[in-house]
Amino acid sequence: MSDKRVRIGDISKELGLSSSTVSRALSGKGYVAAEVKARVVEAARRMGYVPDLTARNLRRRSSTQVGLVVSSLLDPFYAQLATGFQSVARRRGYEVVLIIDGADPGEEKAAVESLLAMGVGGIAMTPVSDEALARVEDYGICTLQLDRSVSSRYSLIGGDNRAGGVIATEHLLSNGHRDIAVLVDHDRWTTGFERIAGWRDAFTRAGLTPPEDLCVKLGDTREDIETALRTVVPRLVKQGVTAIFAANSQVAQLLYTALQDQGLSVPDDVSLVAYDDANWTEMVRPAISVITQHVDMLGQTAADQLIGMIEAPKAEAPSVGAPVSRFLVQPTLVERDSVRTLTPDGSA
Structure with missing residues (x-):
């Protein structure tokens, strides 16, 4: 050719x-x-x-490209994160090389090797293991954990997931609910783990014992979640659950469909608070109350942080073993129509 x-x-x-x-x-x-x-x-x-950016970078012995590795673009969260990241990177004169790794450790390592071969100036990733991060560090370029953390050795830009779990659960508690379930895909990553911790914190702060039997992990894939919900939803209703905190947007969307399929309405039968302000949560009726992570801000802050690390004079640039930065964007509640208020006797 x-x-x-x-x-x-x-x-x-x-x-x-x-x-x-x-x-x-x-x-x-x-x-x-x-x-x-x-x-x-x-x-x-x-x-x-x-x-030819590669040739330009070689001449300058520097790079105007940065790498961004995310788990998926089918999840609106990652798409919005990447959009926010790119908007700042371009404004600061950098091109973003985006790679999707499917949350697979092998694919993540392959993505990092590709970006290193391209000579990018730094890499931000939503990591699934610390091996890829260590490879970037060994290569001597800047790296940043985005959204979730797999190691305290590397800087992080993420949301305050524990605070978000508290906010969601306290909102339900303040509306008279006590039998509050939390549903998550899994808790292997800090995002799910911390949101569950926030659910527990809210009960403890209210002087209540967290109902551990109402903490449900549904599975890794969309198919796993859909299958689990067919049995989990009837069980929770039978246990007297009046409210559910869905700890991520995919779980919330599949739960909403499962509730409808089983003839249950929101909020008359079950109140619902979802994590992430995905577009669908405002389009359905009733609209869903959500915890927003301010995902645009998350991506924008990450790009600013990574480029700042790249452009810092060598004397100021973080070295191996130096203290790392951890910045958490604070989530907020967007109150809509999916939570009903119960009286002290449990009635509406």
């Missing part, structure tokens, strides 16, 4: 200008007369010129 990439030499030949003049016009570095620059830019556009 022939290489048909338009190069600076092609533009200079087309216009009868030196390569250095064309390079200055396209990079914006160095003087070029306005009329000449306009001709160069127009020719580059017409000929389909695309800058």
